[in-house]
Amino acid sequence: MSTGLLPPVAPDVLADAVEQLSARLRKKLDAAVADCAARAATSADGSVEVPFGEDASVTLRPGPSGAVTHPDQAVCSCLLAPRCLHRAAVLSAAPLADADAHGDQEEPAPDGTAAVEEGASEGRPDGSGPALPHTAPGDGPRRAADASGAEPVAPVVLTPAQVRAAEGLWGAAAEALAAGVAAGGAVVQAELLRAAHTARLAGLPRAEAAALRVVRGLRAARERREGQRLSDLAGAFRALLAGAAALSSGAADAGAAASARRVYAQGGSVRAYGLCREPVLSATGYGGVTTHLIGADGAAYTVSDVRPGGLSRAKGAGSAQVALGGAVLDHAGLARGGLRIVGATVSADGRLGAGRGVSATPLRGVDWSEEPVAALFARPVREAMAAALAGDGPGAGEADGPATALVGCDVEVIGAAGDAVVVRVAGEGPLVRLRAAHPHPELPHAANLRRIAQYPGLALRVLGRPDLDRAATLRPLAVGPVPGAPVTLRLPAEWKGRADLGYDRLQGEHFPREGVGPAVPEAVAAGPDPLADAPLWRVRRLLEAGVAGGRRTVAEAGRGAEAASLVARLTRAGLAGAAHLARSLTEEAGRRPRDAFGRLTDASADGYARAWLASAVHLAAAERSLVASSWS
Numbered sequence: 001m002s003t004g005l006l007p008p009v010a011p012d013v014l015a016d017a018v019e020q021l022s023a024r025l026r027k028k029l030d031a032a033v034a035d036c037a038a039r040a041a042t043s044a045d046g047s048v049e050v051p052f053g054e055d056a057s058v059t060l061r062p063g064p065s066g067a068v069t070h071p072d073q074a075v076c077s078c079l080l081a082p083r084c085l086h087r088a089a090v091l092s093a094a095p096l097a098d099a100d101a102h103g104d105q106e107e108p109a110p111d112g113t114a115a116v117e118e119g120a121s122e123g124r125p126d127g128s129g130p131a132l133p134h135t136a137p138g139d140g141p142r143r144a145a146d147a148s149g150a151e152p153v154a155p156v157v158l159t160p161a162q163v164r165a166a167e168g169l170w171g172a173a174a175e176a177l178a179a180g181v182a183a184g185g186a187v188v189q190a191e192l193l194r195a196a197h198t199a200r201l202a203g204l205p206r207a208e209a210a211a212l213r214v215v216r217g218l219r220a221a222r223e224r225r226e227g228q229r230l231s232d233l234a235g236a237f238r239a240l241l242a243g244a245a246a247l248s249s250g251a252a253d254a255g256a257a258a259s260a261r262r263v264y265a266q267g268g269s270v271r272a273y274g275l276c277r278e279p280v281l282s283a284t285g286y287g288g289v290t291t292h293l294i295g296a297d298g299a300a301y302t303v304s305d306v307r308p309g310g311l312s313r314a315k316g317a318g319s320a321q322v323a324l325g326g327a328v329l330d331h332a333g334l335a336r337g338g339l340r341i342v343g344a345t346v347s348a349d350g351r352l353g354a355g356r357g358v359s360a361t362p363l364r365g366v367d368w369s370e371e372p373v374a375a376l377f378a379r380p381v382r383e384a385m386a387a388a389l390a391g392d393g394p395g396a397g398e399a400d401g402p403a404t405a406l407v408g409c410d411v412e413v414i415g416a417a418g419d420a421v422v423v424r425v426a427g428e429g430p431l432v433r434l435r436a437a438h439p440h441p442e443l444p445h446a447a448n449l450r451r452i453a454q455y456p457g458l459a460l461r462v463l464g465r466p467d468l469d470r471a472a473t474l475r476p477l478a479v480g481p482v483p484g485a486p487v488t489l490r491l492p493a494e495w496k497g498r499a500d501l502g503y504d505r506l507q508g509e510h511f512p513r514e515g516v517g518p519a520v521p522e523a524v525a526a527g528p529d530p531l532a533d534a535p536l537w538r539v540r541r542l543l544e545a546g547v548a549g550g551r552r553t554v555a556e557a558g559r560g561a562e563a564a565s566l567v568a569r570l571t572r573a574g575l576a577g578a579a580h581l582a583r584s585l586t587e588e589a590g591r592r593p594r595d596a597f598g599r600l601t602d603a604s605a606d607g608y609a610r611a612w613l614a615s616a617v618h619l620a621a622a623e624r625s626l627v628a629s630s631w632s
Contacts, residue, residue, distance in 0.1 A: 005040040005048050006090070007062040008097035010069045011212065012197040017074070017091045018190035020083040030185040032089035040090075050090045052078075058090040067097035092186040095285075096193075096216060158250055165202035166247030169195040169211060173240050174609035176214065180550025181221040181233070189215045207247060210240040221548070230544040231469075237547060238616040241609060271296040272352070273338040273366045275373065275406070276463055276478035277331050279314040279443055279502040280306050287313035289320070291331050292406060292477070293338070293352075298372050300405070301350045303334065311442060318503040324352060325360035332503070336496035338363030367497050368408075368461055369483045377408040377461060381425050381432075384408075385631040388466050389624055407474065408463045410482050415524035416453040419446070420473070422526050423460070426482075430472055430631055431527035437465065437475040437502060448501045452479070457516045459485035463498075469623070471531040471630035476501055487512050530626040535569045539578050539619050542566070542585070543612065551589050551608050558586025578622060581615040 021029065040050050048060045056078035062068050068091070076087040158166070172195035179188050196211035217233035272293040280288050288306030295301060303324055305317050319332050329337055339360045345353035366373055384407045411423035411432065420433040434452075436445035452458065461483075464476035480498040481488040491499060491510055499506060546554040557563060563586055570579035588611040593601045 005042055006037055006050075006094035007048060007060055008067040009060075009074075009091050009094040010067060010097045011193040011215075013068055013071055013074065014088075014091045014094075014096070015190045015194035015197060016071060017082070017088040018187060019194065021085065021088055022083075025085045025088075026187050028085060029088060029092065029187060032085050033092045033186055036090050036093035050086075052086045056084075056086050058086050060090065060094070065097075068094070069097065088186075092190070096212060096219075098212070158247060159202070162202045162204055163248060163250050165195075165199045165204055166207065166244050169199050169204075169207055170241065170244035170248050170609070171195070171606070173211065173214065173237070173244055174605040176218070177237055177241070177547070177609050177612060178551040178605035180546065180553065181218060181230075181548050182553075183550055184218045184222065189218055204247060207240075207243055210236070210243050214240050230547055231540070234540075234544050234547045234616065238613065238620065241613045242617065245610075245613065268344060270301070270341045270344040270346070270352070271338065271363065272301050272341065273363070273373065274335040275376075276498060276500050277318055277335040277503060278477050278500070279318060279438065280304070281311060281314045281438060281440060281443070282306075285310050287311060287315075287317065289314070289317040289331050291322075291334050293334070294372055294376065296372055298375060299350065301346070301352050303331070303352050305331065311440065315442070318500075324354045325358035327360040327362065329362055333362075335500060336498070337365040365496055368463075368480050369497075376406070376463070377410060379408070381407060381409045381429055382631055385466055386628065389468060389628045405465075406463055406477070407466050408461070409474075410485075411460050411462055413452060413456050413458040413460060415456050416450075417524055417526040420526065421449050421453045422524050423462075426459075432631075433470070433473045433526055434462070434464070434476050435467065435470075435473055437477055443502055444505045445501050448479075448499070448504075448506050449476075451506045451511075455511055455516045457487055458511070459488040468627060471529045471627055472527065487514075487516050528630075530629055531623055534622075534626060535573050535575065536578060536619060536622055536626075538566050538569065539582055539615060542582060543616055543619065546585075546589070546612060551605065554586055554589035554608075554612075558583075558590050575622070578615070578618060581611070581618050585611040585615050 018026070018029065036050050040048050042048055046062070048062075050058045050060075052058070056076060058074065058076045060068050061073045061075075063070065063073060068074055071082065074082075074087055074091055076082065076084050078084050078086055081087055172192045176184055176188050176192050192211055192215055196208040196215075199205075199211070200208040213236040214233070217228070217236045220228035221230065221233055272295050275292040275294055277289050277291040280286065280290055285308055286306050287309045288304065290302050290304045290306070293301040293303065303322060305320055305323065307313065317331065319330050322329050322331055322334050324339070325341060325343075327334070327339055329339070340363050341352065341358065341360045343355075343357045343359060345355040345358060347353065368374070368377065384405075388405050388407065409429070409432075410426040411429075412426065414422040414424055414431070416422070417433065420435045423432050423434055424430070425432055434449055436449055438445050452460070459482040461480040462474065462476045463478045463480075464474045467473035467475055478498045478500050479489065481491065489499070489506075489510055490512060491497060495504065499510070542554065542557055545557060557566075563583070567579045567583050570576070570582065585608075588608050591607070595601050
């Protein structure tokens, strides 16, 4: 279902509309939602009208933000309004608005520093929960924290209202998980949205953001949108349930109850040099660019320009003006140049803010072979990956850009393996797969990698983001020539020794004329994949089946020879913990105690959700360990 002309709707407005329906009308809601978007039409005054036969019509009048944020902005002409099926169906068919106004608009924080709206509180489009850490090459977020004056994260005691909100969010998430995609229609989603809104009012914006990711994932899966993956939705459920469980215990780290706003603290004078720029294209319609920089002391910084606009904005923002302290550079120039920033405001995750009193002047850029950038490529890849896999980095939201610290290394091209390019890290390092940072065909990531695969033996300097969900996989953002290598790239002088794979397009003239030549890529062995070879994929399939079909599907999987085979294979592989948790999950899924009259005596999904979460958390930790081993 395409949402078409329907404006975004605030989660609390949708939740209220569904809550007002009678039980009889709730049963009809999913069927009523089906073709609402197709019937929508705009009026001259900017409102959107959806007719329901001759007797009823729903009119949406979005506010200045472009979203329906108040119940009075959604009106139905029928006699049952506002407690009618028509109004609830149209609101359910519309896309979800983000909790906050979008765009990075700075305003003073209570302590005199600058605060800025975080924008969309989403996870990454790939489902890894998202998070967007931007860390230093050396000791990651500790450098960013030092610049902003942030204290180490410590446990905090939540208020009774926050604990109650977290308990409500856990209950709604557990019911949504038990229903699965198959039964997770508008009513289930509305219950989760109501719990999310309660969490927001209680001061738990990160918990609300996790719930919105799950609702969007349920919608994408039910509508079978292109690019949606069950693994993404399973990861979103795991993050939501884990967060709600920690919060409902009454104690959590300070970040869980942090403000939804990104706080910018004074960072003094900063000298930052461009590394590369990266197009950002989110699943929620955001587009833009993130330019990665490195400070003279090795600290990592970013400058982002991400707003609603989707693909067209992601493509155009790469050459847009940098809105930072009167800087005269665009993002293309900043990625290959530098800035001296006076009165800099820096967030805990290294983002540079454009607060009042900030001034910036251009600096000469540095080559990747010069300090401080050279240190990024001198760090052993195994050491860099150990830091990334240990979670050495803070997080933010999807609209801000990508997640995980950047890793640099020198490699030699081996050849193509499917849609990946197989390379070997210099110095007898591991075989690594290079995969497109973003697969959209109108972004040049994939085309550039296909071109690189035609030159086996080519030496490359690669800067990218490791894929923490795949064995030995790097998502390259930029490439450059290896200093002193006889067979390497020949880039134009104006590119300053690097090609941004999301914006620049590599051509034949950029490759060496001798030593290697263009050839039809032949399939090569990508090396061992401990993640694919381990029987953990059976646990993953069980968990994802539960997300798709709900509790009933997991209960069915626990019956017969298939369940015994699952446990036996895991046990033989030495994965006794995974076997025990998988068995507990299937048993809990099938546990439906009834009284003498056949009525359920315990209809709660709490036990099932806890069993699913335990297995999911164990699986994530086991897979992370296998990914780490693949970089050895």
